[in-house]
Amino acid sequence: xxxxxxxxxxxxxxQIRARQKARNIALGLFLGGLVVLFFLLTxxxxxTH
Amino acid sequence: MSTGAPTLDESMTQPQALPADxxxxxxxxxxxxxxxxxxxxxxxLLAAPGTIHPIIGFxxxxxxxxxxxxxxxxxxxxxxxxxxxxKRTANRPIPAGRMDRENxxxxxxxxxxxxxxxxxxxxxxxxxxxxxxxxxxxxVVYTMWLKPRTPQNIVVGGGAGAFPxxxxxxxxxxxxxxxxxxxxxxxxxxxxxxxxxxALFVKTDYARxxxxxxPVVKGEASTRRQILIYALLLAPVALAxxxxxxxxxxxxxxAAALSAAFIALxxxxxxxxxxxxxxxxxxxxxxxxxxxxxxxxxxxxVADRLLANAGVI
Numbered sequence: 001x002x003x004x005x006x007x008x009x010x011x012x013x014x015q016i017r018a019r020q021k022a023r024n025i026a027l028g029l030f031l032g033g034l035v036v037l038f039f040l041l042t043x044x045x046x047x048t049h
Numbered sequence: 050m051s052t053g054a055p056t057l058d059e060s061m062t063q064p065q066a067l068p069a070d071x072x073x074x075x076x077x078x079x080x081x082x083x084x085x086x087x088x089x090x091x092x093x094l095l096a097a098p099g100t101i102h103p104i105i106g107f108x109x110x111x112x113x114x115x116x117x118x119x120x121x122x123x124x125x126x127x128x129x130x131x132x133x134x135x136k137r138t139a140n141r142p143i144p145a146g147r148m149d150r151e152n153x154x155x156x157x158x159x160x161x162x163x164x165x166x167x168x169x170x171x172x173x174x175x176x177x178x179x180x181x182x183x184x185x186x187x188x189v190v191y192t193m194w195l196k197p198r199t200p201q202n203i204v205v206g207g208g209a210g211a212f213p214x215x216x217x218x219x220x221x222x223x224x225x226x227x228x229x230x231x232x233x234x235x236x237x238x239x240x241x242x243x244x245x246x247x248a249l250f251v252k253t254d255y256a257r258x259x260x261x262x263x264p265v266v267k268g269e270a271s272t273r274r275q276i277l278i279y280a281l282l283l284a285p286v287a288l289a290x291x292x293x294x295x296x297x298x299x300x301x302x303x304a305a306a307l308s309a310a311f312i313a314l315x316x317x318x319x320x321x322x323x324x325x326x327x328x329x330x331x332x333x334x335x336x337x338x339x340x341x342x343x344x345x346x347x348x349x350x351v352a353d354r355l356l357a358n359a360g361v362i
Contacts, residue, residue, distance in 0.1 A: 012067075019068050026071040034167075037108060041171045044104045 069152060073142035077125055077153055078118030078160070085343060086117040086213045092347035093214030093232055096296075096354045097221035105172055109220035112168035113213050116180045119161030120209070123188035126153040135254040161188070176220045183212035197259075200266040203248075207240030208233075214347070228295035231286075235346065238286045242279040242315060243339035245272050249318075250329040250336075269323065276335070277319025284308035287346060296353050297362055303349030307342050314338050 009017070090113040094106055101109070125132065125141055133144035142148040161184050169177030191206030199205075211233040218229035245263055248255060249272060252264040264272040287304040290296035317331045356362045 016067055019070055023068065023071045023074075026074075037104075037111070037171075040104045041108060044102050045171070 067147075069142060069148035073148050074156055076142050077122040077148070077156060079121035079125075080118075082121060083114055083117050085340065086210065087114045088344060089232075089236065089347050090114075090213035090217040092351050093217030093229060094220055095217075095351045096214075096232075096347075097218040097229070099221050101221045106220070108167065108171040109176060109217060112164045112172065112177075112180060113216055115160050115164035116168070116184050117213070119157050119159075119164060120184045120187040122153055122157030122160060123184075124192045126150060126157055127188075127192055129153075131258045131260065134258045135251075137251055137254055157188075172220050173223055175223060175225075176216050179212060179216045179219060183209055183216065186212070198261065200261045200263045202261070203244045203263070204241050207237050207244070210240055211236035227293055228290065231289045231293060231295065232347075232350075234286050234289065235283070236343070238279060238283045239339065239343055242276045242283065242311075243336065243343075245276050246318065246332045246336040246339060248272070249323075249332045273319045273321070277315050280312050280315035280319070284312060290350060296350055297357055298353075299356055299362060300349045300353035303353075304346060307345055307349075311335075311338065311342050 087110060091110055094101065094109060125143060128138075129141075129143040129150060132138035132141050138144065143150055143153055165177050165181045165184070168180050187206070187209035191202065191209050195202040195206050214232040214236070215225070215229045218232065219225060222229075248262045248264050249269065252262065252269075255262040256265045263275065284305075287308050288301060291298075291301035291304065314331070314335045318335050321331065323329060323332075353362075
């Protein structure tokens, strides 16, 4: 799919998009970190041997 | 439906033109306060007898941090109307209009609930229950109930900040014994002189919004006297870990020296009378040192434990 071009957007919309993007990245990193933590906790708390 | 929270200017409850920045969500958790919470929680965890797997230990500290952040966010959601009228807090995300109130509330509930559940599943349910109690204590007992009603708010409410070392300790041992209760008592006794030193130099803000802080209700002289009394009472409590055999000589020497310095700074605050336009230097000095005091005291506790474990002392 072609990447959307934001160059013709007004400054406020651009700023809104930038903030949404930054929030999505922050939330994604946080949730990704939780997934890794749960994985490690599972290994530590419920060892296979 | 009414939330019962203090009223807020209508413009602050409207959706904002710009969505809140991720930094505003971080600011909602009061990261500077969280630093002390995380540090004391980590010290409780490191000073506890026994071992804990690093992953579980990390999870415990993360949950303490997230729980503290959730409680702080509930506080900011509830007090947004008051914060807007105080110079010190007017630039927080909600009163400054960078975040709508419902977003803050949902974020706070997610952090608080999530931290308790993860603590329970990943670390232990006693630690999770203590974390839940500490969140409830700060967000409801202190913020909603005590703070707007009594000048003793910070005395009783100080218990909320005293939970982290107890939770850190319980994460390792799985039970509550005398030593973690002593750590709780240290922060409990430390909170009034720490917070009242701050309240003395921002009392006009508290008076304006009707929060019955000690200097506003009982006056400066009474507050100063009580700061000195609590500073004197804090010293034996700070030495209690040594008395009960939970810490050694390194901690005892550090606690004695730090407490002596704390009293030395509290004496001029307790005995003086500030005039109109006073720069409040002794009060600011005491407030600054009180933060250092707690960091250093708990740091000494961990150093003492690590040196003992290494066989150095």
